Amino acid sequence: MNKDQNLQSVLEKGAVQVAKELLGWRLVHDTPRGQISGKVVETEAYTSVDQASHSYKWKTSRTSVMFRPAGFAYVYFTYGMHYCLNVVTGEDGEGEAVLFRALEPLEGIENMMANRHKDNITQLTNGPAKLFQALGLTKDYYGVDLRRGTLRLEPPLEAVGRITQTTRIGITKDVHRPWRFYVTDNPFVSKS
């Protein structure tokens, strides 16, 4: 196995580096209706020194899992109606995570369409709350181990193309930090 394909060694790096290296990995969800999976094509990094992060300055009941060891899922509810999925990174207690912002659908596309109530493939997973819904996830996935289990990360099937690094979307603090990464020209990257 390629050293870069060892999930544990990837996740234990700093969130910004992890955000970049997770591009091309696959999010796989085993559901009663079959396997749903997608290739990670867009991510953002959040750290405890970052004012845009939920872990900024201190730990709360909402963010407690962000201070656990790398590999756990941080699920949060926002805007009164949406859930988003992150993976905890860095060392135990750091309070870092990487937000999954977009996927390229691979398996279970019919299930994704049913979950999203959409039949346009480009509208299934091109946003953090969209991919959460498409994968059939719920708030109960808060704190699960993404290294093993029904929801997990699996190594890339092929080399990732060019990567674009830019500023993050949808935040109002620390907007200058270039902590968003996406696969250049991939049609499933969120635009907004």
Add this chain to the structure above:
DNA sequence: CTATTGATTGAT
């Protein structure tokens, strides 16, 4: 306790 905000989305 009350008020404001927000790592979004979809419709206008």
Add this chain to the structure above:
DNA sequence: TCAATCAATAGG
């Protein structure tokens, strides 16, 4: 451009 919709957080 803006409403939907509510938990977490800030403020009194």
